[in-house]
Amino acid sequence: MVDFGTAEVTLEMVQASQIGMKALGAALAVGMTGIASAIAEQSIGSAAVGATAENRDVFGLALLLTVIPETIVIFGLVVALLILF
Secondary structure (H helix, E strand, O other): OOOOOOOOOOHHHHHHHHHHHHHHHHHHHHHHHEEEEEHHHHHHHHHHHHHHHHHHHHHHHHHHHHHHHHHHHHHHHHEEEEEOO
């Protein structure tokens, strides 16, 4: 059994803990989507460069396919803002 002495949990401590957990959740929402987007961007980007090197006509399509994973980060940012506010 752990003895915490005479320390009591106050309302301010609970509110501070809730704010910290909200911030942690928002950080995880943006961070995890950023990492997932970077992993997807890595393989798509290298394939896009290779396809463009062989045929310059596919540059527009390659650019479009390279941008698509970045929308995942925008969704993560929206979720983080919903958590915070």
